[in-house]
Amino acid sequence: MPVLRGDDPAAIMQAAKHLARGQLVAFPTETVYGLGARADSDTAVSGIFRCKGRPPDHPLIVHVTDAAAAVAFAEELPPVAVRLTRNFWPGPLTVVVRRRSGVGAAAAGKLPTVALRCPDHPVAQALLHAARDRGVLGVAAPSANRFGRVSPTRASHVVDEFGVELMVLDGGPCREGIESTIVDCTGEFPVLLRPGTLARNALEQVLGEPLQARHAASPRVPGSMASHYAPDARVGLVQTDLITTAVEAAALEFGPRRVGVYSSSPLSPAAGVLYQPMSGNPSQVAHELFAVLRWFDVQGVRQIWVEAPPETTDWDGVRDRLQRASTP
Numbered sequence: 001m002p003v004l005r006g007d008d009p010a011a012i013m014q015a016a017k018h019l020a021r022g023q024l025v026a027f028p029t030e031t032v033y034g035l036g037a038r039a040d041s042d043t044a045v046s047g048i049f050r051c052k053g054r055p056p057d058h059p060l061i062v063h064v065t066d067a068a069a070a071v072a073f074a075e076e077l078p079p080v081a082v083r084l085t086r087n088f089w090p091g092p093l094t095v096v097v098r099r100r101s102g103v104g105a106a107a108a109g110k111l112p113t114v115a116l117r118c119p120d121h122p123v124a125q126a127l128l129h130a131a132r133d134r135g136v137l138g139v140a141a142p143s144a145n146r147f148g149r150v151s152p153t154r155a156s157h158v159v160d161e162f163g164v165e166l167m168v169l170d171g172g173p174c175r176e177g178i179e180s181t182i183v184d185c186t187g188e189f190p191v192l193l194r195p196g197t198l199a200r201n202a203l204e205q206v207l208g209e210p211l212q213a214r215h216a217a218s219p220r221v222p223g224s225m226a227s228h229y230a231p232d233a234r235v236g237l238v239q240t241d242l243i244t245t246a247v248e249a250a251a252l253e254f255g256p257r258r259v260g261v262y263s264s265s266p267l268s269p270a271a272g273v274l275y276q277p278m279s280g281n282p283s284q285v286a287h288e289l290f291a292v293l294r295w296f297d298v299q300g301v302r303q304i305w306v307e308a309p310p311e312t313t314d315w316d317g318v319r320d321r322l323q324r325a326s327t328p
């Protein structure tokens, strides 16, 4: 199966037919590439779990054309979800709401709730619309990577994960680069389940109330585990003043060409390790982060040292992914 051009209407049609028949299609979104199957078919969705090697109780995100289409999967959108979707859809925001019974059970990992998102990417939108014209109510799509690995932000990353058997629509590099912000809208207060690229205060302004943090004691939804998004190489976070010491030790242990460094403070070239400059702009770092981790892997790096990003809220999404990548 070749990689198809996402800007080719014939390719969109072919992919939509594929989805309608219950088969898998990988497609670009503004966040990361998704591995899609029709969410209104439990059989089709089981293909995602098999392909990814993901346990079937891990809920997936269901992608829809717009808020009107969301009610195929949701009993109703609570006021909090209405506010969020009006302001941030299409866009990198997922809302968790009560699920309409009898639909999307496999996609939701059998939970009584469902995660919904309307992506802001022309190829994703074209695919969702073409599929809807063929009776597909929504497309369940986790990131198109094998379970626990780094999410793909380019079509070539998806091919690296699954080989050429899978149908992939190419939409170029993803604009945002890390997965959507997830807000649980089912409780008394909105809860931030996963930070992304949307600014926390922009969300709170629309909500008119603070976003609650996920309660440490609340049951963890499968799929939200600490260790995730990991490349093959070991990833470590290190404070700026300790980078040189950490890198020297790793270079001694593995040899300099097996050490990768992603930091804003350039190293002396004498270190001989693989260096990627980190921008001071969190959006830029989100955009390139997964590609940088994958690039180190391709180079055969064994240890990646990443400079710990600032503790400010605009770095929440990036910090979350780095913490998970560095948790063994």
Ligand code: TXA
Binding pocket: 029, 031, 032, 033, 034, 035, 058, 059, 060, 061, 094, 096, 108, 111, 113, 114, 115, 117, 119, 141, 142, 143, 144, 178, 179, 180, 182, 193, 221, 222, 223, 224
């Ligand atoms: O940006 C994204 O959201 C990408 C693109 C493809 O849209 N998708 C994505 O899907 O990141 P995935 O499957 O890798 O992440 C889904 C996560 C789950 O791991 C879980 O934490 C949360 O969404 N989730 C899904 N359904 C949920 C539910 N009913 N309740 C709570 N959390 C849920």
Ligand code: MG
Binding pocket: 142, 143, 151
């Ligand atoms: Mg994922």
